[in-house]
Amino acid sequence: MEFLTGTGLALAAGLNAYIPLLVLGLAGRFLDFVDLPSNWAWLENPWVLGILGVLLVIEIIADKIPVVDSINDWIQTIVRPVSGGIAFGSGAASGTAVVTDPAEFFTSGSWIPIAIGVLLALATHGAKMLARPVINAATVGTGAPVVSTAEDISSVTLSILALLLPILVLLAIVGLIAGLVVLFRRRRRKAALDEPVL
Numbered sequence: 001m002e003f004l005t006g007t008g009l010a011l012a013a014g015l016n017a018y019i020p021l022l023v024l025g026l027a028g029r030f031l032d033f034v035d036l037p038s039n040w041a042w043l044e045n046p047w048v049l050g051i052l053g054v055l056l057v058i059e060i061i062a063d064k065i066p067v068v069d070s071i072n073d074w075i076q077t078i079v080r081p082v083s084g085g086i087a088f089g090s091g092a093a094s095g096t097a098v099v100t101d102p103a104e105f106f107t108s109g110s111w112i113p114i115a116i117g118v119l120l121a122l123a124t125h126g127a128k129m130l131a132r133p134v135i136n137a138a139t140v141g142t143g144a145p146v147v148s149t150a151e152d153i154s155s156v157t158l159s160i161l162a163l164l165l166p167i168l169v170l171l172a173i174v175g176l177i178a179g180l181v182v183l184f185r186r187r188r189r190k191a192a193l194d195e196p197v198l
Contacts, residue, residue, distance in 0.1 A: 001166045001167070002091060002166075004162070004166035004167060004169045004170065005091035005162045005163065005166045005169070006087070006088035006089070006090075006091035006113060006116070006117060006162075007088070007091075007120060007162070007169055007173070008091070008158045008159065008161055008162025008166060008169035008172065009023075009024065009084075009087035009088060009090070009091045009117070009158070009159060009162045009163075010084035010085070010087050010088040010091075010116070010117035010118075010120035010121045010124075011084075011120055011121070011124050011158055011169075011172075011173065011176065012087070012154070012155040012156075012158035012159045012162070013080055013081075013083040013084035013086075013087045013117070013121040013124075013155075014080050014081075014084055014120065014121040014122065014123065014124025014125040014127075014128065015080075015124060015125075015128060015151045015152070015154055015155040015158075016056070016059060016060075016063075016080075016151060016152055016155040017055075017059065017076060017079045017080045017082075017083035017084075017121075018052050018053075018055050018056040018059055018083070019056065019152065019155040019156055019159055020083065020087040020155065020158075020159040020162075021043060021052055021083055021086060021087060022049065022052045022053065022056060023156070023159040023160065023163065024036065024040075024043050024087065024090055024091075024159075024163075025043035025044050025045075025048060025049045025052065026049065027163055028040075028041070028043060028044040029044040029049070034163060036090055037090060040086070040089065040090035043086075043090065059072070059076075060148075060152060063144075063148040063151070063152075064144060064145040064148045064149075065144065066136045066141030066144045067136075067141075069132055069136070069144050069148065070129075070132060070133055070136070073125070073128065073129040073132060074129075076125065077125065077129070080121050080122070080124075080125040081117075081118040081119075081121045081122040081125065082118070083121060084117040084118055084119075084120055084121020084122070084124075085114040085115065085117040085118040085121070086114070086117070087117055087121075088113050088114065088116055088117020088118075088120065088121075089113045089114040089117060091117075091162060124176075127180055128151065131147075131180075131183055132144070132147070134183075134187055135147050138190070154172075154176070157172065158172050
C-alpha cells in the first residue's frame with residue numbers, strides 16, 4: 001500500500017508540484033492517522049505550508065494563461081520531479097529511513113523511492129508539457145484554463161486517494177493513461193486530416 005500511496009502522490013506532483021506536498025503537510029499536521037516519517041516532518045511546519053500555499057496560488061494562476069502556461073511548464077521541469085521524489089519518499093515511508101551519514105544514503109538504498117518518485121512525476125509532467133501546446137493551438141488558447149483546472153482537480157483527487165484509499169490509485173492511473181491515449185489519437189487524426197492532398 002505504501003508503494004501505491006507514493007505512486008499516487010508522485011503522479012499528482014507531475015500535474016501540480018505543490019498540491020501533493022500541501023496535502024501531505026496538512027494531513028500530517030491535522031489528521032491523526034497520517035504520521036509522516038521523521039525525515040519528512042518538515043512538511044508539517046506552518047512556514048513550509050504557507051510557502052507551499054503561496055507557490056500553489058502562483059502555479060494555479062500561471063497555468064491558466066496561454067503561453068505563460070508553456071513557460072511555466074519549462075520552469076516546472078525541475079520542480080515537479082523534485083516534488084514527486086519528496087512525495088513518493090514520504091508516502092513510501094518504510095523505504096526512506098532516516099540516514100545520518102550522506103555516504104550511507106546511497107549505499108543504504110534510501111534514494112530508490114525518491115528516484116522512483118522523480119521518474120513518475122517526470123513522466124506525468126512530460127506528457128502534460130507535450131499536450132498543453134497542442135491543446136492551446138487547437139483551441140486558440142481557450143482550452144488552457146479548462147485543462148489546467150482538470151489537471152488541478154486530478155492532482156487533488158490523486159493526492160487524497162493516495163492517502164485515504166491507495167488501492168484506488170490504480171484506477172486513477174488507468175484513467176490517466178486512457179486520457180493520454182485518447183488525446184494522442186485525436187492529435188494523430190487531426191494531423192492526418194490537416195495533411196494536404198497531392
